Amino acid sequence: MTGPAGVPKTHGPRVDFKIMGDWGNANFHAIAGWIMAHLRWQSERGSSFWIKTGTGYGDNIASLVSGEVDLTITTPYDVVPKWAREGSNYFAGKEPAPFIRSLGWLPQTDKLVFAIREDTGITSFKDIRDRKFPLKLASGFRTEDNIMMWAxxxxxxxxxxxIEPWGGEWLEHDFPRICVPFVTNGLANSVINEAIVVPQWRELVEKVPMRFLSYEEDALKALSSKYGLVPSIMPKGYLKAPEDIACIDWSNWAILVREDMSEEQAYLVTSIMVEQRAELEARYRHHPPEHAAMTYPIDPYAMWQGLGAPLHPGAERYYREHGYMK
Incomplete structure (x- = not known):
């Protein structure tokens, strides 16, 4: 329905909507702004919209569980919501939150990988153990909320x-664009992190001879059986790796709400995620998909599957009505 000169009329009730994103300058905030803008244009005048900064991890889930925010974003899309719903692994000792629901996920192909400078002479995790090698390890902030650091x-x-008992140290920063250069600049001799698409990873392997260490088979089995962490492969050639690198999957961004969100609101936000997806994709299409921070295109036939939380009924109704669930 349009008004004068083809301007769309706002419709829907007045809403007060809050989303928790990331530190304020990365992908989760971009997603939050994209959702908020379209929600604003489809809500009654006088509605309010707020975006809160966070880590994207434990505090994002806590704010959703407490009701401080209506929608949150986290990663990986499968294990973190599952742990939060169960009160398991990172969330052990916290009240389970079985009422967490999902609206879908947005794609990012990512891995949690370990790399070390070749001039250390280290070629395997066994070498590190045998030598009790002092790692100067670049990674995220070791804060209570950081689920990546827990993993x-x-x-x-x-x-x-x-690390510390063998004379090593942590070099910490949440932002991979700041963390990874600790190795490039010689402050660190190794790095374990995700966000392998950021250009700082490519700059590192161009400037410094690096060796990616495959996670050991027994360790991968234990990480999977104990915690549900998903084994993955960084393929040969990516970041100049001479072979496939066994690692942990860290993919896709989960869009999470609570079950008490109205069906109409969940339906509306889901419709924005699907129908306005080209706008979000356009922010990333200046990079090829394998280097883009979001792995476009967004696929409505897939984005409701594999999440660690069940779909909200409003989201499920949207996907079914529009033929994306068959």
Missing amino acids: IDRVLEEHGIE
């Missing part, structure tokens, strides 16, 4: 690797 601790634990 990294499990990776190192299952490989029998210690």
Whole structure:
């Protein structure tokens, strides 16, 4: 329905809507702004819209669970919502949140990988153990909310690797664009992180001879069986790797709400994610998909599948009515 001069009329009730994104300068905030803009244009005048910064991890889930925000974004799309609903693994000791629901996921092909400078002479995790090698390890902030760091601790634990007791140290920053250059600039001799699409990873392997270490088979089995972390492969040739690199999957961004969101609102937000997807994709199409921070295109036939939380009924109704669930 349009008004004068083809201007769309606003419709729907007044809403007060809050989303939790990331630190404020990365992909989750871009997603939050994209959803908010279209929600604003389809809501009654006087509605309010707020975006809160966060880590994208534990605090994002906590704010959703408490009702402080109506929608949150996190990654990976499968394990983190599942853990939160169960009160397991990272969320052990916290009240389970079985009322978390999803609206879908947005694509990012990503891996949690470990790389070390070739001039260290290290060629495997066994070498690190045997030499009790002092890693100067670049990674994220070791804060309570950082689920990636919780997972990294499990990776190192299952490989029998210690940092401080072997004379090593952590070099910390949440933003991979700042963290990865710690190795490029010589402050660190190794890195474990995700966001392998950011240009700083490519700059690193161009400037510094690096070796990506495949996670050991027994460690991968333990990470999967104990925690549900999903084994993956960074393919040969990516970041100049001379072979396939066994690692942990860290893919896709989960869009999460609570079950008490109205069916109409969940339906509307889901419709925005599907029908306005070209606008979000356009932000990333100046890079090829394998290097883009979002792995376009967004696929409505897939984006409701594989999540660690069930679909909200309003989202499910949207996907069914529009033929995306068959």
